[in-house]
Amino acid sequence: MSRYQSPKVNTNAAKGVAIGIIILIIIGVVAFASVKIVDAGHRGVLLHWNAVDLTAPPLDEGLHFVVPFQDDVVTIEVRTLKYEKESRSASKDLQTVETTVTVNYHPDKEKIHTLYKDLGLDYEDRVIQPAIEETVKQVTANYNAEELITKRPLVKQDIESSIRERLSQFHVVTEVISITDFEFSPLFAQAIEAKVEAEQKALKAENDLRRIEVEAKQREANAVGLANANIAEAKGEAEAISIINQALAENPNYLEWLKTQAWDGKLPLVVGEGGTPFIQIPVTP
Numbered sequence: 235m236s237r238y239q240s241p242k243v244n245t246n247a248a249k250g251v252a253i254g255i256i257i258l259i260i261i262g263v264v265a266f267a268s269v270k271i272v273d274a275g276h277r278g279v280l281l282h283w284n285a286v287d288l289t290a291p292p293l294d295e296g297l298h299f300v301v302p303f304q305d306d307v308v309t310i311e312v313r314t315l316k317y318e319k320e321s322r323s324a325s326k327d328l329q330t331v332e333t334t335v336t337v338n339y340h341p342d343k344e345k346i347h348t349l350y351k352d353l354g355l356d357y358e359d360r361v362i363q364p365a366i367e368e369t370v371k372q373v374t375a376n377y378n379a380e381e382l383i384t385k386r387p388l389v390k391q392d393i394e395s396s397i398r399e400r401l402s403q404f405h406v407v408t409e410v411i412s413i414t415d416f417e418f419s420p421l422f423a424q425a426i427e428a429k430v431e432a433e434q435k436a437l438k439a440e441n442d443l444r445r446i447e448v449e450a451k452q453r454e455a456n457a458v459g460l461a462n463a464n465i466a467e468a469k470g471e472a473e474a475i476s477i478i479n480q481a482l483a484e485n486p487n488y489l490e491w492l493k494t495q496a497w498d499g500k501l502p503l504v505v506g507e508g509g510t511p512f513i514q515i516p517v518t519p
Contacts, residue, residue, distance in 0.1 A: 267302035275313040279347045281306040286351040292343065310346045310355065314338055314409060317362050323371040329379035332417040333370050337362060337397065338410040345405035353404060365400040369393055380429075382416055389413070 270293075272278040278293030279286060282305055293307060300307065318336045325331050339362070341349055353360050373392045374382065382389055394411040401408055 264302045268299055270298045270300055270307040272296060272298065272307065272309055275311055276309040277312050277341075277343055277346050278307040278309050279350045281308060286347050288347055288351065290347075292346050308350060308355075310341060310350060312341050312343045312346065314340050317358055317366075318414075319363060319366045321367050321370040323374040325374055325377060325379040325382060327378040329422055330419055331374055331379065331382060332415075333374065334414045335366050335370060335393065335397075336410075336412045336414055337366065337408060339401065339406055339408045342405040342407055349405045357404065357406070361401065361404045361406060365397055369396040369400065372396070379418060379422060386413070386416070 270278065272293050272295050274295050276295065278298065280290045280293060280300070281287065284306065298307065316336065316338055318334065320332060320334050322330065322332050341357075349357060370393060373389060373396065376392070377385065377389060390411075390413050393413065394408075397411055398408045
């Protein structure tokens, strides 16, 4: 004998299962909406009904629970980011200059909710790009084209300080600012190269002139030293002759003494008629 089940009972059971499934789905959706995860290297901006909550600090990395359907979290990366911009400007002497500026930066971790409220997620295009372009044009106009090359550290310092000041107003922290290139028109680049080459040649000529002058002064000093030595030698000989003459005047036998000092001890083998002996030997009467 088979049991009979009314259609009404089956319908109620099906409705109960459906309601249970719906409840589970609702619970899952609510649970999912109440849990927010902030990834590593990011911070979270808490929103109440899509309005930024400035009273709550930015959310750190990790798991956070919020009021479902009322609250939401927008994550913003706070790691070091890179923005590179090529800018065209004019120097003080109206030369066209193409400058490439690279900025390494990150949003202020404690002010990202203000940053998001004021600028949104596209703050690079809203703030960083205009800051670079305006700064490069302003600083470049203060220098002529040659100074942009010869005074590159000073130009970099001016650009860097101006960009830092502009971005700090929007809670963007600059880490490193690099000027990777200054490019001029080909004609001006050739002119600069020719000028540098001419200056190098002029410097070499000046150094050669100085070397020649130093060598001439050295030769002159050597000549003066030699002349002084000859003068001293001549004075010495003159003084010696004067001493000998004085000795001869005072003592006639002094000449004979000098002969004995120069004699090698040998008498001449032949003495001509009427010859005078080399040494006069005194004869005692």
